[in-house]
Amino acid sequence: MTPETPEPAPASPRTPDDSSETVLELRGINKRFGAVQALTDINLTIGRGEVVGLVGDNGAGKSTLIKVIAGVHSADEGELIINGTAQKFASPKDAQNARVATVFQDLSLCENLDVVANLFLGHEKTRGGVLDEVAMEAKSWELLRSLSAKIPSVRVPIAALSGGQRQTVAIARSLLGEPSIVMLDEPTAALGVAQTAEVLNLIERLKERDLGVLLVSHNMADVQAVADRVHVLRLGKDAGDFPGDERTDVLVAAITGASDNVVTQRATRRGERR
Amino acid sequence: MTRNSFITDERISHEGLFATFLRRVKEGQLGSLPVILALVVIVIVFQTANSNFLSPANLVNLSSTVAYIAILALGINLILLLGEIDLSLAQLGGLAASLLGVLVVRQGVNPLVALVIMLLLGMVVGAIQGWFFAVVGIPAFVVTLAGLLAFTGLTLTTLGTQKNLSMSDTFAFDFANFYFPAVWAYVFGTIAVIGFAAGIIYSKLRRHGEGLDAPSWTSVIVRIALLAAVVFGFLILINQDFGLVMPFLLMIVIAVVIDLVLRKTRYGRSIYAVGGKVEAARRAGIRVTWVRISVFMAAGTLAALFGFIKAGVTTNAGSTLVPTQDLLNAIAAAVIGGTSLFGGRGSAWAAVLGALVVGAINNGLYLIGFNSDAQQIITALVLLAAVVIDALSRRGQRYVGRG
Numbered sequence: 001m002t003p004e005t006p007e008p009a010p011a012s013p014r015t016p017d018d019s020s021e022t023v024l025e026l027r028g029i030n031k032r033f034g035a036v037q038a039l040t041d042i043n044l045t046i047g048r049g050e051v052v053g054l055v056g057d058n059g060a061g062k063s064t065l066i067k068v069i070a071g072v073h074s075a076d077e078g079e080l081i082i083n084g085t086a087q088k089f090a091s092p093k094d095a096q097n098a099r100v101a102t103v104f105q106d107l108s109l110c111e112n113l114d115v116v117a118n119l120f121l122g123h124e125k126t127r128g129g130v131l132d133e134v135a136m137e138a139k140s141w142e143l144l145r146s147l148s149a150k151i152p153s154v155r156v157p158i159a160a161l162s163g164g165q166r167q168t169v170a171i172a173r174s175l176l177g178e179p180s181i182v183m184l185d186e187p188t189a190a191l192g193v194a195q196t197a198e199v200l201n202l203i204e205r206l207k208e209r210d211l212g213v214l215l216v217s218h219n220m221a222d223v224q225a226v227a228d229r230v231h232v233l234r235l236g237k238d239a240g241d242f243p244g245d246e247r248t249d250v251l252v253a254a255i256t257g258a259s260d261n262v263v264t265q266r267a268t269r270r271g272e273r274r
Numbered sequence: 275m276t277r278n279s280f281i282t283d284e285r286i287s288h289e290g291l292f293a294t295f296l297r298r299v300k301e302g303q304l305g306s307l308p309v310i311l312a313l314v315v316i317v318i319v320f321q322t323a324n325s326n327f328l329s330p331a332n333l334v335n336l337s338s339t340v341a342y343i344a345i346l347a348l349g350i351n352l353i354l355l356l357g358e359i360d361l362s363l364a365q366l367g368g369l370a371a372s373l374l375g376v377l378v379v380r381q382g383v384n385p386l387v388a389l390v391i392m393l394l395l396g397m398v399v400g401a402i403q404g405w406f407f408a409v410v411g412i413p414a415f416v417v418t419l420a421g422l423l424a425f426t427g428l429t430l431t432t433l434g435t436q437k438n439l440s441m442s443d444t445f446a447f448d449f450a451n452f453y454f455p456a457v458w459a460y461v462f463g464t465i466a467v468i469g470f471a472a473g474i475i476y477s478k479l480r481r482h483g484e485g486l487d488a489p490s491w492t493s494v495i496v497r498i499a500l501l502a503a504v505v506f507g508f509l510i511l512i513n514q515d516f517g518l519v520m521p522f523l524l525m526i527v528i529a530v531v532i533d534l535v536l537r538k539t540r541y542g543r544s545i546y547a548v549g550g551k552v553e554a555a556r557r558a559g560i561r562v563t564w565v566r567i568s569v570f571m572a573a574g575t576l577a578a579l580f581g582f583i584k585a586g587v588t589t590n591a592g593s594t595l596v597p598t599q600d601l602l603n604a605i606a607a608a609v610i611g612g613t614s615l616f617g618g619r620g621s622a623w624a625a626v627l628g629a630l631v632v633g634a635i636n637n638g639l640y641l642i643g644f645n646s647d648a649q650q651i652i653t654a655l656v657l658l659a660a661v662v663i664d665a666l667s668r669r670g671q672r673y674v675g676r677g
Contacts, residue, residue: 093559108557110550112618113543121547122558130538134477138484 021048022084023180023212024069024100029078031064038064039236042078046181046212051203053223053244054216056233057255062216065233066183069214070102071095083180101179103170103187111159115151116140118158119173143172147205150198164195171202181212188222200226220248308663309611309627316631320638327638330515336637337512338450341521342584344629346600347607348525348532349576351625352569354608355536357549357617358414360573361601362403362421367581368596369425370395372432374446374582375439375591385445393578399425400574404567430593438592441585450586452520459518463505466526471498521583525626528576533622545569549618599650606657607632614664631656 024046031039039061046052056062067073069080071089080087082098089095095102109118116136125132125139140154149168151161158166167187174182184203188196196219203226206213217223223230227244232254240254252263320327346363353360370392377388403421407414433439441447454462474494481488512518536542547555548565556562584600585591604625611628613620632653639649 108551108554110547110554110618112550113546117543117546121543121554122560124540124543126540131540131543134480134484134486137481137486141486 022046023048023082024214025079025081026069027079027081029065029068029075029080031061031068031073031075037236039068039075042233042236042238044231044238044241046214048180048212049207049210050229051207051213051215051227051244053227053230054214054233055218055220055223055230055251055255056239059235060233060255061236062233063185064236066102066185066214066216069095069100069181069183071100096177096179099178099180100183101174101177101181102183102185103167103174104185109158109166109170109173112157114157115144115154115161115169118169119143119176121173123176143175144168147172147175147202149202162195163191164198167191167195167199168202171199171206175206179211181214182206183214183216185216186218187215188217188219196222220251224248306612306621306623306627309624309631312610313627313631313634316634316638320634320641324638324641327641328511330511330513332637332641333508333512334515334517334519336633337522338519338587339637340629340633341519341525342580342587343600343603343607343633344525344626345521345528345576345583346580346604347611347625347629348528348622349573349580350601350604351608351611351613351620351622352532352545352576353414353573354605354613354615355545355549355617355620356566356569358407358566359605359615360403360414360418360570362418362425363573363577364580364596364598364601364604365422365425365429366396366399366574366577367579367584367600368593369429369432369581370578371581371585371591371595372429372439372593375441375444375585376432376434378444378446379439379441379591389582392582393575396574396576396578396581397571398574400571400577401567403574404570407570408563408566433593438590438594440589441591442589444586446582446586446591447589448586450519450521450583453516454518454520454523456513456517459509459513460506462518462523463509467498467502467505470501474498521587524579524583528579529622529626536622541565541568546618551618599653602657603632603636603653604629606653606660609664610656610660612660612664614668615661616664616668628660 022045024044026042026044029039029042030037042061042065044052044065054062054065064073068075071092071094074089080089082100085098087094087098089098092102110121113121116133119140120136125135127135137154144151144154147168149165149172151165151168158169161169171182171184171187187199187203191199200222203213203215207226215223215227224245229244230242230246230251232239232242232251234255234257239257242251242254249264249267253261256263317328326332346367349363350360353363373395374388374392377383377391378385383391399421403414403417406412406417430437474489474497478488478491478494509518536545544555544560544565547558547560548562552562555565581595585595588595607628608620608625609615609628610631611620611624611626613624613628635653635656636649639652640646644652
């Protein structure tokens with residue numbers, strides 16, 4: 001265990017090694033599971049302060065791709081360039097050390113512990129071998145305040161928070177590792193309208209901090225609301241890179257691979273009925 | 275200006291003290307308060323029914339009984355924090371006590387060596403059971419049920435043909451019946467109060483320095499004064515009789531150590547995390563398997579210590595040392611004290627306060643002439659009430675802050 005906990009990123013962390021404007025670049029990523037070619041020649045770039053939406057149907061390879069970037073799987077072929085340096089991740093720990101943070105869909109928070117304990121879980125600050133609750137609590141307030149997060153108290157257990165507040169804590173926690181890229185896997189799934197808006201605001205905060213954000217979502221409206229670009233995957237292949245405000249039918253066509261697809265047919269039917 | 279005033283949420287209503295209190299009752303965020311209130315009620319009821327209840331002689335007697343219930347409960351408490359159960363701990367204590375008795379009384383082994391052997395037995399057995407649970411993946415309930423049966427048999431094997439074994443005139447008896455001179459008792463009491471006061475004042479000053487919410491001086495002084503009143507009131511009473519008995523002091527020391535480990539170290543935090551959500555703990559880099567095995571080892575060691583103290587107090591290391599209700603009393607103590615059966619919530623003091631409740635009920639019912647059948651039924655009802663409160667407060671907690 002490292003004795004010192006990394007400080008959360010200030011507004012724009014600029015260290016010599018990340019002078020480049022591209023925080024993440026994938027070149028020709030291939031990944032095979034037995035007979036299944038999960039990813040074929042994926043190319044993707046994310047710039048500093050850029051939010052890229054990653055969309056695709058079930059089985060399109062979204063999860064596999066973020067797992068490759070997060071170090072859970074390693075790519076069979078292709079280059080993974082983080083902050084201008086080619087990387088080979090053997091474990092999620094390597095990815096974290098390369099300042100790649102991932103917030104997974106099934107929140108990895110302990111409901112019985114309070115916000116401070118969850119933010120620092122596994123990286124607690126200590127003072128002479130004893131937990132330094134005061135320093136951790138002060139840091140927690142500072143971090144949450146910088147994200148304009150609405151958390152009633154950092155000393156309530158996570159069980160007492162709403163889904164949006166939990167997602168906020170999970171995202172805030174990933175920032176303690178001072179990442180340059182944050183990957184969010186379905187951050188708005190199962191959230192209400194107001195809570196979704198809170199999380200989208202939070203994503204804009206990340207962008208303001210000059211972080212690269214990869215947002216995986218099924219919800220087209222959420223992606224269009226915050227993404228600068230939308231990257232579409234279909235059957236493990238790149239199916240296009242679109243501007244963030246691209247029309248929904250164009251995105252759906254790219255996702256399904258045909259302009260005459262079940263979604264457009266449905267839309268047409270409903271149009272005729274009216 | 276405190277830091278949290280920067281973050282406001284219009285949904286958080288500002289309420290009075292009484293409303294806050296009621297809400298916290300419903301959400302189960304009161305910590306030790308309910309069990310302390312229950313204890314006060316129990317003391318008042320029994321003192322009214324029989325004025326001998328708070329007599330110095332009875333309190334001295336009660337303090338020995340509470341000590342061994344609490345030491346076992348502290349072990350079970352750790353397992354409950356993991357969200358698991360250990361059914362074998364009381365029998366493990368019985369086995370360790372029999373081993374100690376056979377080694378010391380029949381084989382003439384040096385008492386300290388025998389004590390170390392029995393504590394090691396507890397730790398090793400804990401490690402084996404923990405391994406079956408954490409590595410092999412068998413539910414702790416099943417592993418320790420097997421242990422319960424095995425240790426009962428092993429106790430009889432250890433004792434051989436003679437199932438009775440008296441521990442009178444052994445060092446276990448001397449240890450469990452050692453009474454500190456009055457002055458020493460007051461010195462220990464003063465150390466406890468000063469230690470508590472120093473901790474709470476230091477924490478307040480540091481929090482204030484960092485601009486965090488800090489408790490007011492009034493609440494700090496009230497808490498110190500309350501602790502001092504209870505500690506010295508108790509010491510003054512028992513010093514009119516034999517005084518402070520060694521097992522009770524040992525129980526307090528163990529509880530303080532466990533409490534500090536749980537609240538102040540990364541290891542303690544990892545126990546709560548594993549008890550709360552295993553997957554989250556694993557992702558945070560906590561070595562879940564090691565945490566589980568080490569907790570079973572600590573509980574096994576405490577179980578052996580329970581056997582040692584109980585053998586000394588009751589001067590018995592035979593097959594009748596540990597009846598079945600010992601385990602249930604210890605589980606009841608931990609749960610009554612406020613440790614959740616669902617894992618991840620509770621404290622070391624829960625076990626001690628719960629043991630005081632269980633010990634006081636048994637002792638008080640005995641004083642007013644109930645037999646042990648009635649004692650068991652009433653302890654069972656109190657346990658049931660505690661579990662219901664546990665379940666309800668868990669449910670209540672889910673509705674807090676939901677927007």
